[in-house]
Amino acid sequence: MSEISEMKVSKIKDGTVIDHVPAGRALDVLRLLNLTGKEGFIISLVMNVPSKKFGKKDIVKVEGLELESNQVNKLALIAPTATINIVRNYDVIEKKRVNLPDRIIGILSCQNPNCITRKEREPVIASFIVISKKPLVVQCEYCGRLMNEDNVIKQLVR
């Protein structure tokens, strides 16, 4: 984390630091993780801080919460460049990179109302192939319809 970022947000004792979030996406990250502020965690975020790698980035820190792997997988869809640092007693004990998998199973639902995966009583889990990582485009494995990044984000953070 750059010095300027550190100055803006202090270190946390225990919890998760989500770094290298694409600039402007920090609020979407909170929504995706269902963090409303009412849970009691101390949450700090900075947006649009300089980044050597990306020009600008956002950072989200959540004290008292260690992200689980299913939450990390979801993050890959809206913040594919993010790094997750798990902090205990001010030390980073684990670094996780979010990795966008080739297939996304059970996280997104197909936008096509006529897709078999949208029928409630059918035993089928929506799955998508990632056909482009940047910009994100996914394709339903059942009906073939495409979903772009904006629609993925809207669905995940609504």
Add this chain to the structure above:
Amino acid sequence: MRCWTKRDVISVLDFKKDELEYLFSLTDKIIEEKIDVKKPLDGKIVATAFFEPSTRTRLSFETAAHRLGASVITLEPSISSLAKGESFADTMRMLDSYADVIVMRSPLEGAAKLAAEICEHPVINGGDGTQHHPTQAMIDIYTIKKIKGDLRDLTIGVLGDLKYGRAATSFMYGVSIFGVEKLWLISPKELMPRDDVLFTLKRFNVELHHTENINDIIGELDVLYVTRIQKERFPDPAEYERVRGTYQVDLKLLSKAKNSLIVMHPLPRVDEISYEVDTTNYAAYFKEASYGVPLRMALLMLIMGVYKDV
């Protein structure tokens, strides 16, 4: 070439050119009566489950099965347990326990893929919503090859409902597999292919051109594939009213075409091809329909593993 035996037929995209050529060579043999096709499926059961109306696809599959000596069981959705609310998946599971192969059609996109995942026996997609109609595409390509030979140097036009028409979509995929270089998409803007279809077509080396006016390009075409505007799939009836009757292929239009042009149609037609075209050399659609039974016989034989010469 992948073995045909026990393969599901969900999309024409699941097949390579050489695999389709193999299917076509067996179709030739059946038409030319070079092989004994009287009883190769004796003792086998073919199930047909059509959750949407069908004339040619269901009847030609059932005819093909009977000709091969198989028994046919037919699900009637309106008088089966589906009417009591049984799920599609449970219905397919039951059919799977009765039959050796299932031919199905559904108004829902992806239903055939789900059926193939559920069933141990092969599933043949006779159409799933707006998505795929693989066996129609196989018949269409076979027809072009029989009349024109190689597809590569042909300029092909696809006319009509390219957004909701599954036969049009599968046709475009099929001719792309066979190396067509230039494809004219002729439709109102509202009925252009969906972005997922265009994305798939771009994976092939096919030049795509779009026009709303068939008069501009009719003289350039070697094959004109005409499709019906899919009234039943329009979410908004007003949108259908705006585009219905947009195109009519008649002798006046064809007077500007090459003499060697062939006009195809997966049928049923409504009013997009005038009856006056039926008796001209342009009309290939009845020939195309007549290949339905022998090609589906060949397909059933390959899937059931009763024909092997490789």
